[in-house]
Amino acid sequence: MNSLLRYGGAFLILIVLQLLIFNNIEFSGYVNPFVYVMFILILPVSIPSWIMLLLSFLTGSVIDLFSGTMGVHAFATVMAGFMRPWVLSLNVTAEASEPDMSPSSYRSGLRWFLIYTVLVVLVHHLALFLVELFSLRGFGHTLLRVLLSTAATTFFIVLFDFIRPRR
C-alpha cells in the first residue's frame, strides 16, 4: 500500500511537471526535456516485465492525451520500458541487485545511475523523434535533437533524483 502511494505520487508529480512546465520549455527548437520518463526509471527492479510494459503504455498515453500527439509517446515509452530490464542487467552492481529497490544514485552511485538513465532515455528519445517524424528524412538533424534532448532530460532526472525522498 505504502509503495503504491509512493509510486502513484511520483507518477502524478512527474506527469504534472511534464505537462505544465517541461512541455513549455524548448531551446531553439532542438531541445525539449521529457522528464516523465523518470517514472519508468524509478520503478522497482523486481517489477514483473508485463506490468512494466502496461505502466509504460499508460504513462505515454496520458502524456499523448494531453499534448495531442496520439500514440507517439506511448510508443516511445513502451520501447523504453521494454529495454529497461536489459539495461539493468547490462550494468548490474552488487547493490543494484537488491530486488525490491528503486534504482537511484543514492543506492547505487551517481556513475551507475547516470549510465542507466542515459541509456533508457536515449532509447526513448530515439523512438520518440523517429516515430514523430515517421521517416528517415533529415536523419542527422533528428539525431542532433535526440542527443541534445537526451542530455537535457538526463540532467533534470538526475537533479530530481537528488531531491526525491529517500527510504
Next chain:
Amino acid sequence: MRSLLNFLLRYRTLILFLILEAVALVMISSSHNYHQTVLYGAARNISGFFSRGLEKSTSYFRLRQVNEELVSENLMLRRRLEGLASGAQDTFGEIRDTISGINYSFLNARVINNSVNKQKNFITLDRGSKHGVTNGMGVASSTGVVGVVVGVSRNYSVVMSLLNTDFRLSASIERNDYFGSLAWDGINYRHARLSEIPHHVAVTEGDTIVTSGYSAIFPAGIMVGALTGGQKRGGDFVSLEVLLSVDFKKLTNVYLIGNLTREERNNLEEEVAR
C-alpha cells in the same frame, strides 16, 4: 496445444511488447481525425483550462512587444483608411454600401498553448464554438498567416499551425503573382518552402510572399514571408525558401478569419467540377 501455451508463456513479455507497440502505431496512423474523438475533446477542455492559467501569468512579460505590434498595425490600418476616405468618391451619389462587398469577418483571439518543436505543431486559442468558431477558419496574426482551425470545443479551438508538416497553403509572389504551394519542411521554425514555381520565373531575394486567395480560407494578400534566396531545383519547378513573417515563438494575439460566402463558393465549385 501444450507447446503453443509454453511458447506463449515463454515469450509473453515480447508478445505484450509487440501488441502494445502495434496499438500505439495504429493510434498514430489514425491521428489525423483524432480531434473528432470525444475523449480528446474532454482532455482538450482540461488542458485548455490549465494552459489558460499559465498563459495569463506569463503574458505580462510580452506586453511591450505586443504593444509595438499593435501600434504598427494601427498605423497601417489608419493609412488604409485614409486611402479609402480620399478614393471613395468615384461612385455616383452618396450611396455607401458597407455590407455586400464584405467577404470575410474577423475575430480576435489569444494563443493559450503553442509549440514549435514538433513535426506536427498545433496552437490552442481561447475561442470556441460559443464564439462562433468553426472548423476550417483561417488564423492570422498582425504579422502574417498562422494556421487553420482543425478542432473546436465549446470554449477552445485547436489550430493546425503553419509549422505542421501536414499544412499546405496556396501562396503567391506578390510582385508577379506566380503562385505555388507553401509547406513547412519540419526543420527550422523560421523557414518554409514555396514549391511548384516554374523555373523561368525571375525571383530576387526579399520578394514578398502573400496568400493567393485561391482557397476559401484566407483572403488574398495576407503576408506570409519573404524569399531568402535559397532554392532547390526539381524538374520544371523550383522550390524557394521563405523566411516566415510570423515568429511563432512570440505568438500572443491572433485573428480568426471567417469567410462569409465560403459555402456558396464551395458549392458552386463542387457543382461545376462534378
